[in-house]
Amino acid sequence: MPVIGDKLRVNRKVSRVNDMPNDLHRELRLKDDSRALVRCERAAAELRYGRPVRILDKRNGGCLVALAFDATSPAQYEAFRLAVDDRHSLFLTAQRADVMGLAAPNGALVPLAGLDFADASHLGYLRGAEAPTVFEAGYPLAAEAAQLARLALLLPVAVVAEIDPDDKSFNDALSIELGDVATANRFGLGHFEIIADTKVPLAGIEASRFVVFRGGLNQRDQLAIVVGELDMSRPVPIRVHSSCITGDLFGSLKCDCGDQLRNGLKTLEKRGGGVMIYLDQEGRGTGIGAKMRAYHMQADGFDTVDADAVLGFGADERRYETAAAMLSKLGIRRVELLTNNPLKIAYLRACGVEVAGRSPVLGTVTPQNEGYLRTKAKRAGHMMDVDRLMAGMK
Ligand SMILES: Nc1nc2c(ncn2[C@@H]2O[C@H](COP(=O)(O)OP(=O)(O)OP(=O)(O)O)[C@@H](O)[C@H]2O)c(=O)[nH]1
Numbered sequence: 001m002p003v004i005g006d007k008l009r010v011n012r013k014v015s016r017v018n019d020m021p022n023d024l025h026r027e028l029r030l031k032d033d034s035r036a037l038v039r040c041e042r043a044a045a046e047l048r049y050g051r052p053v054r055i056l057d058k059r060n061g062g063c064l065v066a067l068a069f070d071a072t073s074p075a076q077y078e079a080f081r082l083a084v085d086d087r088h089s090l091f092l093t094a095q096r097a098d099v100m101g102l103a104a105p106n107g108a109l110v111p112l113a114g115l116d117f118a119d120a121s122h123l124g125y126l127r128g129a130e131a132p133t134v135f136e137a138g139y140p141l142a143a144e145a146a147q148l149a150r151l152a153l154l155l156p157v158a159v160v161a162e163i164d165p166d167d168k169s170f171n172d173a174l175s176i177e178l179g180d181v182a183t184a185n186r187f188g189l190g191h192f193e194i195i196a197d198t199k200v201p202l203a204g205i206e207a208s209r210f211v212v213f214r215g216g217l218n219q220r221d222q223l224a225i226v227v228g229e230l231d232m233s234r235p236v237p238i239r240v241h242s243s244c245i246t247g248d249l250f251g252s253l254k255c256d257c258g259d260q261l262r263n264g265l266k267t268l269e270k271r272g273g274g275v276m277i278y279l280d281q282e283g284r285g286t287g288i289g290a291k292m293r294a295y296h297m298q299a300d301g302f303d304t305v306d307a308d309a310v311l312g313f314g315a316d317e318r319r320y321e322t323a324a325a326m327l328s329k330l331g332i333r334r335v336e337l338l339t340n341n342p343l344k345i346a347y348l349r350a351c352g353v354e355v356a357g358r359s360p361v362l363g364t365v366t367p368q369n370e371g372y373l374r375t376k377a378k379r380a381g382h383m384m385d386v387d388r389l390m391a392g393m394k
């Protein structure tokens with residue numbers, strides 16, 4: 001791959017730009033969409049440190065100041081409460097509101113006046129919280145705050161207060177604009193460069209290369225493992241796998257991910273060639289922290305979907321623009337997808353990938369993962385017959 005060549009080209013460009021200061025400024029200026037992306041990334045970092053962020057509705061002149069409750073300390077909560085004169089509310093997603101018995105399809109805003117940090121925690125994400133008697137329907141600025149928290153891999157629960165856009169008390173808070181998170185998601189996931197393409201022989205699969213992509217949201221590096229030779233004249237066998245640290249790496253018995261990863265690679269090898277796209281989407285896009293909190297509830301009998309809903313998440317928070325962009329960069333248009341998940345097929349198609357066929361990819365049923373597999377089949381429509389799998393094991 002011409003990675004070193006690419007680097008040289010970039011260096012030549014930089015030195016040319018250095019000779020011409022005006023062009024340098026033009027090169028470094030951000031375009032509108034990437035401005036939204038960078039605003040979101042910076043603001044997400046602020047939220048993770050428990051700092052407030054302003055969300056502006058430029059069209060209607062509104063302004064909301066928000067904290068991600070998940071990353072807020074009691075002291076930060078108290079400072080915020082004082083700064084907004086107790087006019088703060090907790091924004092809960094529609095899923096969390098539903099768990100609490102509130103009919104709020106756009107999410108719910110629960111006034112927090114008089115409630116302390118522990119009360120707010122109960123309302124925000126803990127189990128068995130009593131439904132509040134007073135709440136308002138959510139609105140887009142508040143929902144944007146929760147989406148930004150989600151982007152920061154925090155629970156989608158925001159402490160919010162409306163302020164006058166000219167209010168100076170939050171002057172040093174970073175601002176995003178309404179709609180920025182959607183723009184960031186759209187724009188941020190489609191732009192990739194291959195920065196390395198290196199042979200890494202795997203046990204039993206010696207002909208494999210690790211291709212590293214850079215770009216997208218947070219400029220996070222993403223990985224494709226190319227097995228054997230790709231035959232582009234036919235649909236290319238592809239596994240799009242979301243990371244599961246517990247299963248892929250440590251052999252957790254609670255899911256089938258590790259088996260699917262290894263069986264998927266074996267299948268690609270048997271077919272003579274294919275690609276494993278390994279996406280940085282731990283816990284169906286909720287992050288390892290939320291996934292472990294959800295596991296904690298599963299130990300008490302919640303299934304995987306209900307546990308995620310308690311934390312405010314939808315049944316599947318993943319996105320596949322990244323996978324589509326990686327496939328396109330590899331020159332792959334038509335694929336045979338190794339999956340049991342009908343939604344994954346639908347999402348990839350919606351992102352422009354031509355899914356010409358599907359093959360199942362299965363793992364072993366264990367006493368610890370049986371419930372999880374049944375839930376996948378029952379609630380997410382996975383094409384997998386758990387009883388047959390178990391009968392086959394006997
Ligand atoms: N939130 C949450 N995520 C989980 C749980 N168990 C596994 N996961 C995540 O679920 C995802 C599974 O990803 P995949 O194997 O790509 O996809 P899939 O939806 O099972 O579909 P297949 O293509 O048929 O395997 C990974 O991101 C895991 O980390 C759980 O109990 N809760």
Ligand SMILES: [Zn+2]
Binds near residue numbers: 247248255257258
């Ligand atoms: Zn797993």
